[in-house]
Amino acid sequence: MWNDAVITNQGKELLAQWPQGGTFNLDKAATGQGTVSPSLLMGQTNLVSQKQTMSIIHMEKVEGGIRVQLQLTSEGVTTGYTVNQIGIWASLSGGGSKLAAIFQDDTGLTVPTYDEMPDFVFTFYATLQMDNEGEITVSIDLSTVVTRSDFNAHLNDNENPHNVTQKQLLDELQPATELADDDLLPFEDTSENGAKKISKANLRATLGLNTISMTGATVTLGSSLTYTGSQQTQTVSSVVVEGKTLTPGTDYIVSGNTGTAAGGYTLIITGIGKYVGSTAKAWTIAKANGSARPSSSSVTVFGAKGATQTVTVTRSGDGTIDAASSDPGVAAVTVSGTTITIKALSTGSATIHVTVAAGSNHKAATCTFNVTAEILSSTLNDNTWGQIRQASDRGVAASLWPVGATKEVPVKGTVGTLSIDQKLWVFILGFNHNASLEGNNRTHFQGFKTAQAGGTDVGLIDNGFGNYYTDGTKYFNINHWSYNNYGGWAASDARYDILGSTDVQPSIYGAAKTSGCTGGNPTSTCATNPVAGTLMAALPSDLRAVMKPITKYTDNVAGGTNNASNISATIDYLPLLAEFEIFGKRIYANSYEKNYQAQYAYYANGNSKVKYKHSDATAAAAWWSRSPYYNNNNSWCSASSSGAADTSNTNGSRALAPAFAV
Numbered sequence: 001m002w003n004d005a006v007i008t009n010q011g012k013e014l015l016a017q018w019p020q021g022g023t024f025n026l027d028k029a030a031t032g033q034g035t036v037s038p039s040l041l042m043g044q045t046n047l048v049s050q051k052q053t054m055s056i057i058h059m060e061k062v063e064g065g066i067r068v069q070l071q072l073t074s075e076g077v078t079t080g081y082t083v084n085q086i087g088i089w090a091s092l093s094g095g096g097s098k099l100a101a102i103f104q105d106d107t108g109l110t111v112p113t114y115d116e117m118p119d120f121v122f123t124f125y126a127t128l129q130m131d132n133e134g135e136i137t138v139s140i141d142l143s144t145v146v147t148r149s150d151f152n153a154h155l156n157d158n159e160n161p162h163n164v165t166q167k168q169l170l171d172e173l174q175p176a177t178e179l180a181d182d183d184l185l186p187f188e189d190t191s192e193n194g195a196k197k198i199s200k201a202n203l204r205a206t207l208g209l210n211t212i213s214m215t216g217a218t219v220t221l222g223s224s225l226t227y228t229g230s231q232q233t234q235t236v237s238s239v240v241v242e243g244k245t246l247t248p249g250t251d252y253i254v255s256g257n258t259g260t261a262a263g264g265y266t267l268i269i270t271g272i273g274k275y276v277g278s279t280a281k282a283w284t285i286a287k288a289n290g291s292a293r294p295s296s297s298s299v300t301v302f303g304a305k306g307a308t309q310t311v312t313v314t315r316s317g318d319g320t321i322d323a324a325s326s327d328p329g330v331a332a333v334t335v336s337g338t339t340i341t342i343k344a345l346s347t348g349s350a351t352i353h354v355t356v357a358a359g360s361n362h363k364a365a366t367c368t369f370n371v372t373a374e375i376l377s378s379t380l381n382d383n384t385w386g387q388i389r390q391a392s393d394r395g396v397a398a399s400l401w402p403v404g405a406t407k408e409v410p411v412k413g414t415v416g417t418l419s420i421d422q423k424l425w426v427f428i429l430g431f432n433h434n435a436s437l438e439g440n441n442r443t444h445f446q447g448f449k450t451a452q453a454g455g456t457d458v459g460l461i462d463n464g465f466g467n468y469y470t471d472g473t474k475y476f477n478i479n480h481w482s483y484n485n486y487g488g489w490a491a492s493d494a495r496y497d498i499l500g501s502t503d504v505q506p507s508i509y510g511a512a513k514t515s516g517c518t519g520g521n522p523t524s525t526c527a528t529n530p531v532a533g534t535l536m537a538a539l540p541s542d543l544r545a546v547m548k549p550i551t552k553y554t555d556n557v558a559g560g561t562n563n564a565s566n567i568s569a570t571i572d573y574l575p576l577l578a579e580f581e582i583f584g585k586r587i588y589a590n591s592y593e594k595n596y597q598a599q600y601a602y603y604a605n606g607n608s609k610v611k612y613k614h615s616d617a618t619a620a621a622a623w624w625s626r627s628p629y630y631n632n633n634n635s636w637c638s639a640s641s642s643g644a645a646d647t648s649n650t651n652g653s654r655a656l657a658p659a660f661a662v
Contacts, residue, residue: 006102011100024135026138088128109122218241222237231259233258254268287361292314302344302373304376315338322335328350330344353368447460460476461654462475477652481512491518494576499574501573503522547573581600588630610642
């Protein structure tokens with residue numbers, strides 16, 4: 001118990017001044033509850049939580065110091081407590097009383113209340129290391145001292161003889177005050193060789209009295225430090241006391257000189273040997289330069305008014321991030337943590353200025369990034385085909401326009417035998433339709449309607465509509481020279497020379513179809529350099545410039561077979577819809593086609609499957625699908641004039657309502 005015991009810095013100062021002359025008096029003692037780190041005890045000027053005064057009842061000189069007897073009772077204690085610290089106060093020649101010594105223990109001693117234990121007494125012996133040659137007095141608690149009459153009676157008790165020590169006999173001797181440092185002082189020699197003398201200076205050194213206070217020491221620090229994230233040590237270049245440069249480790253030690261975080265610190269220079277006390281020196285770890293970097297130096301916000309985009313700022317440290325737009329009318333910004341959200345309000349450009357405030361360990365920093373805002377109209381027809389393509393590319397088309405939204409398309413040119421110059425409307429069939437097989441980031445359209453709003457669904461018809469031909473004339477029949485479905489959709493004549501969905505001719509073109517006919521996939525310029533005399537060539541160039549190829553799965557064998565192996569993929573720019581894509585169920589098509597297809601959202605939403613003639617919007621017309629009829633070699637799946645699933649002879653002219661994607 002009481003393993004932590006120190007002479008405080010204040011006590012060392014008193015002891016350092018004591019040899020200059022004066023009386024060293026022990027003034028009082030007290031208890032305290034609570035502890036501090038042992039390394040901080042020397043710096044204490046008071047107890048942690050002072051609780052109760054202790055009585056000083058006796059003091060005696062011992063080798064190397066004095067021994068003080070302290071006493072504590074429960075008198076006056078109304079609330080029990082734990083003694084963790086015991087302090088002794090001292091003064092020099094009537095000066096201010098200062099806490100000179102502390103004894104500390106984490107477990108401590110429990111002091112009961114007076115009511116619990118009125119006879120409670122705790123005696124504590126404190127040994128203080130100091131010079132025994134100077135004048136030392138103590139303020140005894142007289143209430144604990146026996147009277148002189150009792151003392152004399154005790155001395156006269158012959159049955160209990162007492163010896164008086166030499167120290168007691170010499171208590172009244174006064175020290176000389178006029179001796180110089182080189183004066184010699186006699187002392188007793190027990191070696192029987194005669195009297196010995198020692199110089200006062202040597203005596204003082206032997207007793208450890210030649211002390212020099214560290215107060216006022218000049219401390220010079222080494223190079224300044226800047227935050228690195230790791231622990232650093234502030235070096236001390238020199239410590240000078242009374243003109244002398246002290247030696248580290250011999251004359252002093254340094255504490256409190258390590259740190260990691262930026263900020264102010266205080267290191268302590270504590271004297272060793274004859275250098276007593278300590279002195280403090282402030283030092284700092286400066287903040288490191290800050291940095292800030294946006295996740296992108298240039299951001300495009302594309303979409304409807306209010307569309308947003310986010311940028312993440314990577315910064316050093318923990319400084320608060322703020323951002324401001326050079327043009328809030330174009331792009332407004334908000335900040336949450338390290339994320340900046342840009343909201344597009346109008347088409348234009350702006351610069352976002354980012355400020356990172358100084359943090360715990362880093363200085364402030366700034367960065368910028370540029371924003372381009374492009375606002376698209378929520379009315380599909382008010383946007384260019386280029387903007388619609390960008391919306392598809394960015395995956396935001398579905399957030400801008402609904403399925404069924406329309407855009408005007410002028411159709412002008414010769415399609416097979418049809419000469420046409422008419423403004424029609426295409427409409428959105430769905431977004432990212434069957435994307436895993438047909439391609440992502442695509443907006444699928446179908447033709448046609450007669451008006452932007454409330455228009456009639458129509459298909460293109462030619463003058464041969466409703467009739468049957470095998471003479472090679474390019475009517476709107478699936479095959480022009482034969483009455484069969486061999487090669488399915490891939491090898492059909494209409495895919496190549498009426499629609500222009502591919503610019504590669506079927507393997508048998510201009511002759512009777514056989515079971516060995518095949519069709520090819522288009523080149524990359526199929527839309528921009530279309531086959532002449534096709535619907536592709538009659539579409540406007542700005543639309544054709546942004547069309548995307550679609551991977552479609554169809555029965556490309558046909559011939560009256562219903563095999564899973566018949567199903568294969570073709571690349572198309574302007575295909576007809578398959579039976580399942582229209583009706584959402586298989587009726588006349590190869591039963592395996594549906595495994596690779598999905599019904600378009602437009603028709604799944606319940607829209608009519610009836611198409612009317614583009615030249616007479618009051619007359620319903622049967623219209624082609626791209627699915628061959630599974631049960632014979634001369635028919636194709638179609639939609640009847642009433643909008644029901646049907647089949648038609650391959651050589652019959654029917655309405656065309658193709659699809660495309662951008």
